[in-house]
Amino acid sequence: MSETKTKAGLQDVVAGESSICLVDGTKGRLVYHGYDINDLVGKASFEEVVYLLWHGKLPNQKELSQLDAELKKYREIPADVMALIQGLSNSPANAMEILRTVASYAGAIDPDKSMNRDTHLQQSAKLVSLMASATAAVGRFKAGKEYVAPRNDLGHAANFLYMLNGTEADELSVEAFDVALILHADHEFNASTFTARCTVGTLSDVYSGVTSAIGALKGPLHGGANEDVLRMLLKIDSVERAEAGIKDLLAKGVKVPGFGHRVYRSYDPRGLVLKKYAKELTTKQGATKYFDMTVIAERVVLEYFANKGKDLKYNVDLYSGSLYNAMNIPVELFTPLFVMSRVSGWTAHILEQYANNRIIRPVAEYVGPVDLQFVPISKRA
């Protein structure tokens, strides 16, 4: 038997170079193009971070105003895309399935099929705006409400909350949401980003890259975990029962959503910031139940990991649940919120892949049989 050369799940395999994002799993550090996320949070807007990811530098005022104007130009949903969203909102499709379809459809109807950086940047801006407006529209239609048109006097985060709720959100919610968008924007070669890079590595188009990335993010081991966290809490639905409920899941061998990470070993720096905002917002609203339950879940699961000698911690998805819930956002939109943000990182990686492309094509270690004798179908048992 030959010695195995594969690493399950490609763990620790360096699959390429990138200058967009550094994830230091030992120190619990996340850096976008040289800037620690803790230096961006509270100082830069999501729009500035989008510029940073696409261009490798923070924008000056003029550059930011240009990007801002472009993103606003694409906020309105084209009529045929709106019809698609409306139709799918009345079908069994969930919000992630609708977004995946919208990204694909937007690509099909975009007349500009040229492959150059300017077009790719323009398509990236279209997708950042479209994913936000489409998420808000799905939220409205699924709740049986009318679409709310975008407002160009509001920033990206504030406009989304306005389009979703039909009223302007309070200052703390807008700040917390803008921060959440920044924190989810990029994360190196995570599964969905790597998927996007594989897709465009064949010189396929930006929309195809983003469509396939949405499909990858949807899974419960990746972006889908933020919905599962709140669903788990809603099922237990009591601060008093939280400890027993979580222990019960662990005893059953369930992978508790919001915990564990392939790279982070000390802590996920995004989770610390989201926890702070979740605490502040739920305390301000006087409705801390789900935040309090999350704190209990954190203690119980980390004790469990520690007792088993596992250096696993909670991840970005744990505290976003109680935070988004406090903003009155329905659970089904939590993973779409991830899309709204991560589309900036996916497109940054797509641009980087195009700039220095080589098709991504690893090899498999074949473990099946060889030299089987062919038996005609009439003779097979």
Ligand SMILES: CC(=O)SCCNC(=O)CCNC(=O)[C@H](O)C(C)(C)COP(=O)(O)OP(=O)(O)OC[C@H]1O[C@@H](n2cnc3c(N)ncnc32)[C@H](O)[C@@H]1OP(=O)(O)O
């Ligand atoms: C935005 C994001 O994508 S962040 C991740 C979001 N996903 C989740 O929160 C889902 C829950 N977490 C998980 O499923 C995993 O931790 C992943 C997918 C994030 C990482 O997976 P991997 O790196 O392959 O770790 P793996 O699944 O091998 O876990 C290592 C060990 O820790 C255990 N473990 C990992 N996560 C958890 C968890 N959430 N709950 C309980 N045990 C866990 C595993 O059972 C395994 O134990 P074993 O060695 O006794 O078999």
Ligand SMILES: O=C([O-])CC(=O)C(=O)O
């Ligand atoms: O990096 C990963 O594997 C998952 C993750 O946290 C992310 O994509 O934000």
